[in-house]
Amino acid sequence: MIPSTVPPKYKITIDHDKCILCGRCAKECAWDAIRKSKDKIITYDNRCGSCFRCASMCPRDAITIIENPSQGRKHPVWTPEARQDVLNQANSGCILLSGMGNAKDYPIYYDNIVLDACQVTNPSIDPLREPMELRTYIGSKPEKLEFEYIEEEIDGKKVKKSKLKTKIAPNLKLDTPIMIGHMSYGAISLNSHKAMAKAVKRCGTFMGTGEGGLHRDLYEYSDNIITQVASGRFGVNSEYLSKGAAIEIKIGQGAKPGIGGHLPGEKVSAEVSMTRMIPEGSDAISPAPHHDIYSIEDLAQLVRSLKEATRWKLPVFVKISAVHNVAAIANGIATSDADAVVIDGFKGGTGAAPKVFRDNVGIPIEVAISAVDDRLREQGNRNKVSIIASGGIRNSADVFKSIALGADAVYIGTAAMIAMGCTVCGRCYGGKCCWGIATQRADLVERLEIEEAADRVSNLIGAWTHEIKELLGAAGINSIESLRGNRDRLRGIGLNEVELKALGLKQAGL
Amino acid sequence: MCGIIGFMSKKGRLIKGDKIAKALDSLRDRGNGEGSGYVGYGIYPEYADKYAIHVFIDNTVDFPQIKSKVEEILQRYGIIVKDEEIPVDDSVIKKEHISWRFFYEMDEKYAEIEEDKIVEMVIEINSKIDGAFIFSSGKNLGVFKAAAWPDEVAKYFKLDTYEGYMWLSHARYPTNTKGWWGGAHPFNLLGWSVVHNGEITSYGTNKRYVESFGYECNLLTDTEVVAYLFDLLSRKHKLPIEYVIGALAPRFWKDIDNMDDEKRKICEAIRMTYAGAAMNGPFAIVIGTNQGLVFSNGEVDNKNDMLGFTDRIKLRPLVAAEKDDLLFISSEEAAIRLICPELDRVWMPDAGKMTIARFEE
Numbered sequence: 001m002i003p004s005t006v007p008p009k010y011k012i013t014i015d016h017d018k019c020i021l022c023g024r025c026a027k028e029c030a031w032d033a034i035r036k037s038k039d040k041i042i043t044y045d046n047r048c049g050s051c052f053r054c055a056s057m058c059p060r061d062a063i064t065i066i067e068n069p070s071q072g073r074k075h076p077v078w079t080p081e082a083r084q085d086v087l088n089q090a091n092s093g094c095i096l097l098s099g100m101g102n103a104k105d106y107p108i109y110y111d112n113i114v115l116d117a118c119q120v121t122n123p124s125i126d127p128l129r130e131p132m133e134l135r136t137y138i139g140s141k142p143e144k145l146e147f148e149y150i151e152e153e154i155d156g157k158k159v160k161k162s163k164l165k166t167k168i169a170p171n172l173k174l175d176t177p178i179m180i181g182h183m184s185y186g187a188i189s190l191n192s193h194k195a196m197a198k199a200v201k202r203c204g205t206f207m208g209t210g211e212g213g214l215h216r217d218l219y220e221y222s223d224n225i226i227t228q229v230a231s232g233r234f235g236v237n238s239e240y241l242s243k244g245a246a247i248e249i250k251i252g253q254g255a256k257p258g259i260g261g262h263l264p265g266e267k268v269s270a271e272v273s274m275t276r277m278i279p280e281g282s283d284a285i286s287p288a289p290h291h292d293i294y295s296i297e298d299l300a301q302l303v304r305s306l307k308e309a310t311r312w313k314l315p316v317f318v319k320i321s322a323v324h325n326v327a328a329i330a331n332g333i334a335t336s337d338a339d340a341v342v343i344d345g346f347k348g349g350t351g352a353a354p355k356v357f358r359d360n361v362g363i364p365i366e367v368a369i370s371a372v373d374d375r376l377r378e379q380g381n382r383n384k385v386s387i388i389a390s391g392g393i394r395n396s397a398d399v400f401k402s403i404a405l406g407a408d409a410v411y412i413g414t415a416a417m418i419a420m421g422c423t424v425c426g427r428c429y430g431g432k433c434c435w436g437i438a439t440q441r442a443d444l445v446e447r448l449e450i451e452e453a454a455d456r457v458s459n460l461i462g463a464w465t466h467e468i469k470e471l472l473g474a475a476g477i478n479s480i481e482s483l484r485g486n487r488d489r490l491r492g493i494g495l496n497e498v499e500l501k502a503l504g505l506k507q508a509g510l
Numbered sequence: 511m512c513g514i515i516g517f518m519s520k521k522g523r524l525i526k527g528d529k530i531a532k533a534l535d536s537l538r539d540r541g542n543g544e545g546s547g548y549v550g551y552g553i554y555p556e557y558a559d560k561y562a563i564h565v566f567i568d569n570t571v572d573f574p575q576i577k578s579k580v581e582e583i584l585q586r587y588g589i590i591v592k593d594e595e596i597p598v599d600d601s602v603i604k605k606e607h608i609s610w611r612f613f614y615e616m617d618e619k620y621a622e623i624e625e626d627k628i629v630e631m632v633i634e635i636n637s638k639i640d641g642a643f644i645f646s647s648g649k650n651l652g653v654f655k656a657a658a659w660p661d662e663v664a665k666y667f668k669l670d671t672y673e674g675y676m677w678l679s680h681a682r683y684p685t686n687t688k689g690w691w692g693g694a695h696p697f698n699l700l701g702w703s704v705v706h707n708g709e710i711t712s713y714g715t716n717k718r719y720v721e722s723f724g725y726e727c728n729l730l731t732d733t734e735v736v737a738y739l740f741d742l743l744s745r746k747h748k749l750p751i752e753y754v755i756g757a758l759a760p761r762f763w764k765d766i767d768n769m770d771d772e773k774r775k776i777c778e779a780i781r782m783t784y785a786g787a788a789m790n791g792p793f794a795i796v797i798g799t800n801q802g803l804v805f806s807n808g809e810v811d812n813k814n815d816m817l818g819f820t821d822r823i824k825l826r827p828l829v830a831a832e833k834d835d836l837l838f839i840s841s842e843e844a845a846i847r848l849i850c851p852e853l854d855r856v857w858m859p860d861a862g863k864m865t866i867a868r869f870e871e
Contacts (some may be wrong), residue, residue, distance in 0.1 A: 121511070122709035122791050123683040125826060129824055131762050139715065144747040147776075162750065215716070221853050377722035383783070402716075444776050474710035478823065479760075481785035488714025 006084045008045035012054075018062035025063060027247040028079050030432035030444055039145035041462025051425040053434035085355070098355035099428035099438070101255055101347045101392060101414060102362075108347075109366035109499070110398045111179040114508060116489040118476040127469040133463060133479035136409050138246075138386040139315040139339040149212060149429050168350050169339060170315050172226075172246055174409060176482060177206030178399060179345075180457075181390045181411030182228050182248065182319070185211025186263045186272045186284065187428070188353035188417075188441050190217065191446040193452035196416060197207065197221035202454070203461045209410070211250060211261065211286060214240055225318070229306065231260055232286035234276040238309055246314050246339075249299070251290070252321035254348030254365070254391035256357040258302030261286035263351075268465035289414045296329075300336035305336065315339035319404055321359075322346060322391065327375035334381040342411065345366045346391025349414040352429030365391040366501045373485055377426040393451045396467035405503065406485045419460040420453040511683035512539025512695075513660075514828070515840040516796050517849075518676035520870045523835065524552060530677035531664030533845045537681050537866045540707075541604025542843060544689025545682030546663040549696040549703040549798055550674030554650050557613040560591055561628060564646035566607035566655055566691055569802075573608060576641040578769060581612075583635055587627050588616040594655070603658045607643075607691050609667075611652070619752030625700055625745060629725075632699060637729045641690075643676035643728075646698040648800070653703065655694040675747055675869075678798050680705035687731060697733040700745070701800035707841055708793030708826045710756045719786030739787050744799075751799075751866055757784035759822055796839050824861030831856040837867045 012033065023036040033047035034054055046373055048065065054212065055063040072078050082113045085096055111202045118124040124133070151158050180196050185313045187210065194217065195317075199226045209218075213235015223348045228243035241247055252258065252394035265282040274281040293299050303316050306394040318344035320326065330341045345365025348359065369389050376382040389402045390411035399410050418424065421435040428438035472478065475489050483489065491508040500507060515533045519525060527550055534546065542793035554562050563584070567576050584590055596609040608812050616624040632644045633645040647652035651674075654667035660681050664670075680695035687693050687708060696703040710716065717727045720738040723746075727734055736758075757780050768778045781788070831838040831853045838846040843856060 118711070121713050125823070131764065133763055135763050137782050141785075145753075145779055145783050147753075149748070162753075162776070163772070164519065164779055166779065166783075168779050168782065324712075373866065377718060380722060382722055382786075468613035476709075477790045479788065479790065481781070481788055482712030482715050482790035484715055485718045486712060488717070489711070 001084045003045070003056070003380050003503075004087065005069050005072075005078050006050065006087060007072060009050040009080065009084070010050045011045050011070075012048055013045040013064045013066070014043065015062040015064070018060040020060055022059060024057050024059065028053045028057045028434060030434045030439075030441070031427075031430070036099040046053050049425040049427040049432050051427070051502065052423045055272035056409055063355060063468050082411055093404060096355040097352050098358050098426060099350065099352055100426040101349045101422065102359055103426070106346075106364065108392070109364055109495070109503065110392075110394075110401050112492060112494045113366070113401050113490050113503070114493055115397070115404075116491065117208070117402065117474040121475065122476040124476055125473040128472045129289055130473075131478060132469040132472060134176050136174040136177045136406055136480055137171040137319075140176060141171075141383045142166050142168065143383050144381070150433050169372050170313055171339070172206060172315060173204075174206065176459050176461060177403060177409040177468070178203075178464055179205050179226075179388070179409060179411050179414040180207035180209040180416045182208030182250065183351070183413055183417075184212030184234075184263070185215055185275055186210075186212040186227075186234075186267055186440070188438050189433075189440060189448060190215055190271065191445050191448040192245045192417070192420060192453070193218060195420060195448065195450045196226065196457055198450070199416075199461065200224045200456035202458045203465070204459065206245065208231055208248060209244070212263070212284075213277065214243055215271065215275045219243055229302075230286050231288070231290040232284060234278060234284060234286075237277075241306065241310050241314075244314065245302045246317060247310065248317040248319055248342065249302060249306070249338075250319045251293070251299070252319065253350065254321045254343065254344030255350035256353040257321035257323050257346070257362045258288060259354070259357060260288040261352075264431065266321050266430070267440045269442075272440060277427060289291065296332040296336065299333070308392065317342050317388065319344060321348075322363045322365055324363060326363070326368045330372040330385075330387075331375050331381055333378050334376055334379075334385040334497055338385060338406070341372065342388040342390060343372055344411075345389070345391030348390055348415070350366075350428075353367040365389055365393075365402070369405040369407050370487075370503045394470065396464035400468055400471050400483070401490060403480065404486050404490050406487075407488060408484060416457050417462065419456045421449065511685075513681035513841050513845070514679070514705050514707050514794065514796055515838070515845045516676070516678035516705070516798070517836055517838045518551075518839060518869075519752075520834050520867065521870055522552070522654065522675045523779045524673035524675055525677065526671035527553075527672045527674065527677065528664070529849050530671050531660065533840070533849045534660040534679040534681055535664075536845045536848050537840075537842060540683060540687075541660070541681030542655050542683045543654070543659045544684050545694035545818050546658060547653060547662040547682075547694045547696050548664065548667075548669060548677060549646070549651060549653045549705075549706075550669075550672050551676035551798060552674045553652050553672040554613070557591065558650040558725050558726060559613050560613040561616050561647060561649055562652050563612040563644055565610045565612070566643045568612055568641035570641070571643060577610065580635055580638050580642050582613055583639075584612060586616055587620055587631065587705065589678030589870045591615050594652045597668055597671070597744055598666050599668060600665075600722060602662050602664070603656060607751050608658070608699070608827075609654075614752060623698045628700060628710060629734050629741065633724075633726045633728075637726045647697060648663045648701045648703070651698070651701070651703070651798075653696050656691050657689045657694060674859075676798055678703055678705050678796055685709065687729075687754040692729055696798070697731070697737050699737045699741055702815050703798035704733045704795060705797075706733045706736060706793060706795045706839060708732075708821065709791050710735070710789050710793055713792030715786055716789060721809065722772060722786075732793075736789070736797070738798060740799070743784065745785060753780060754779050757787045758789050760788050762786075762822070774868050789821070791821065793821045794826035794828040811843075822854050822861060829856065829858055835870070
């Protein structure tokens with residue numbers, strides 16, 4: 001046997017002067033990286049993913065997890081991670097799995113965009129004293145309105161009254177432009193879903209079910225749920241479709257463009273199996289393509305079928321991952337009777353993705369929003385669909401910038417999970433999330449307190465909403481629709497001419 | 511900043527341009543001498559049914575070539591009935607551009623779409639011909655403007671030689687773009703003439719909205735975008751003027767939520783459909799139209815059949831007044847009193863309410 005030639009990534013250190021040998025750390029670690037042996041705590045550094053559960057729960061603050069300084073010979077190309085990947089594949093002959101979003105050091109364009117603010121001639125607006133409107137409607141709008149005029153007699157006088165002739169398609173009404181994107185039951189726990197459902201209801205917004213169906217316990221949140229139809233069609237039946245306020249067809253996902261999904265059998269518990277309508281313990285495979293969609297016409301047909309199945313009462317969204325020709329695809333979607341196009345950038349999270357996809361496929365969401373908004377406007381289709389942006393939205397400034405670049409609203413995923421306790425350790429695919437979020441193991445799921453997690457998620461959305469109001473006020477804008485596509489309020493900094501052009505931004509100072 | 515004063519006679523009486531010049535000059539402190547302008551309606555009775563196209567052409571040796579390029583585009587769809595240099599007194603300000611006017615008739619075969627064609631030609635000339643810029647394109651009206659003080663512009667264009675039933679004027683204090691002749695107000699397209707005090711913070715959204723309908727914003731001023739929005743919503747989408755204003759300065763959601771069902775549905779539909787047209791930021795706008803004088807910060811006055819609109823939280827001043835058949839609108843009451851000391855009624859239009867003045871039958 002060839003021993004591992006790469007040192008463990010993390011190092012767990014126990015301060016034995018502080019440790020009282022309570023064994024809590026060993027109980028908390030689902031990865032068996034810490035064990036208690038009589039009068040000693042023993043650590044297994046190579047199993048540690050740095051999820052920090054043990055350190056957080058230690059009553060004596062006796063645990064430290066650091067990046068292992070003993071990395072062997074330093075090499076600029078053959079980093080420990082690169083060598084570890086080679087070793088893992090040399091051992092297994094398999095595709096490498098990973099969790100969370102793209103972990104490579106690509107530029108984050110959001111951080112090279114600065115916002116504009118008011119000074120003398122356009123006074124800033126104080127959201128505490130003046131109305132600040134964040135209400136957003138997601139769905140198709142007509143290009144123009146038509147009215148008919150009827151003469152009525154009121155108190156003996158003939159009055160001409162106008163009546164709206166144009167029919168407005170069903171739209172989702174959002175009190176804040178922040179929704180929680182699709183993370184399936186199976187990939188994450190029921191407690192996580194329940195907490196997020198409570199949060200979005202409180203905030204007047206929506207969450208996606210992901211492709212894992214909708215657990216009956218969430219039926220009471222129907223008015224705030226977007227159901228998803230992915231290639232695996234897990235849990236999809238007419239009852240499921242009617243239990244949401246909108247339906248989303250998932251074609252692609254930012255973390256893994258061009259491929260489907262895979263929920264390992266060990267995550268398919270009895271409840272997950274019932275909700276997904278698949279046998280317990282079986283792998284749930286979503287194929288890369290939908291086997292009834294091989295063209296934009298096929299997609300249009302599915303959009304209409306889903307509308308027909310729900311009596312044309314629900315808006316239908318189509319989610320695609322951000323790739324280089326995303327604008328053309330989005331424009332095709334806009335002409336397919338779909339009501340919104342969801343674009344998921346390559347920093348988007350995931351429960352499990354082949355590492356090579358997660359880190360190398362797709363494009364940043366910022367440029368995708370810009371390209372899609374431009375193309376839809378050029379083709380006269382912008383009113384036909386809303387744009388929902390997702391994939392790496394980290395704070396309210398990212399939301400603000402996304403909308404100014406052209407989005408109607410955003411989906412957050414990882415941020416909501418972090419609010420619930422996720423430490424972005426990236427081992428969601430292992431099913432042993434020590435924080436009870438990305439796991440189905442009953443003892444771990446129990447660790448997530450639903451009410452507390454719901455409070456934290458709604459606090460997060462509420463706090464960002466406050467911040468967006470302040471940012472709008474600073475920009476002299478009192479309704480979110482005047483921010484949509486308002487790239488004039490943004491400037492690029494540290495970007496080259498081509499990048500500025502792709503984003504549709506002027507350089508700071510101009 | 512920026513000074514606005516306009517008036518109209520609801521009976522259509524013709525009033526000489528020196529009146530408006532006198533009033534605007536009293537607002538010179540609201541400008542900084544980098545832009546002043548006037549528009550008179552009813553000033554070309556001899557050519558009332560022709561388009562009066564006012565063009566700035568760079569005062570350089572290239573003048574003949576630029577002018578012939580403009581003519582080439584105009585002649586594509588109709589005939590130039592008459593053209594001449596707009597008479598000016600060039601001892602007052604430096605003649606940076608030669609102001610030329612064409613009285614123009616569209617070929618009959620374009621009768622159904624002649625206004626669309628005019629808009630198309632204005633945009634084509636303004637975006638493609640270097641050194642030419644159409645700043646007025648309506649019938650029986652004309653804009654006179656330059657980068658100078660109000661009295662200088664009035665003298666330069668010999669405003670006292672014109673008579674009109676409606677006049678709007680503007681003294682500019684530019685803060686967005688540098689002061690130049692084209693950036694001065696009014697901005698005109700067909701019958702729409704816009705003068706504006708303020709800064710539209712939604713400019714980026716509005717610009718991209720109108721551009722998706724084929725307009726091109728070349729002047730980088732928010733005034734231009736307002737004219738295009740009016741043209742799109744009123745002329746092309748045929749919305750009643752009340753709804754146009756309702757789209758540009760929509761009611762707050764909290765007010766809409768409390769309306770009766772029918773009204774709520776209309777207001778909701780307007781906000782959802784015309785979200786890209788909604789204007790934000792501080793503004794007080796006066797718009798001349800072929801229907802009459804429309805102004806922001808107004809109120810509904812059924813007696814006079816007038817409507818207007820505001821920037822929702824009224825961050826810019828506007829005052830209206832009446833005397834007999836005259837209706838005045840200005841950023842300051844003093845400017846109105848200077849030319850009409852005795853007034854029947856003076857009022858400060860409320861934020862977010864509409865007013866339109868129309869001619870008496």
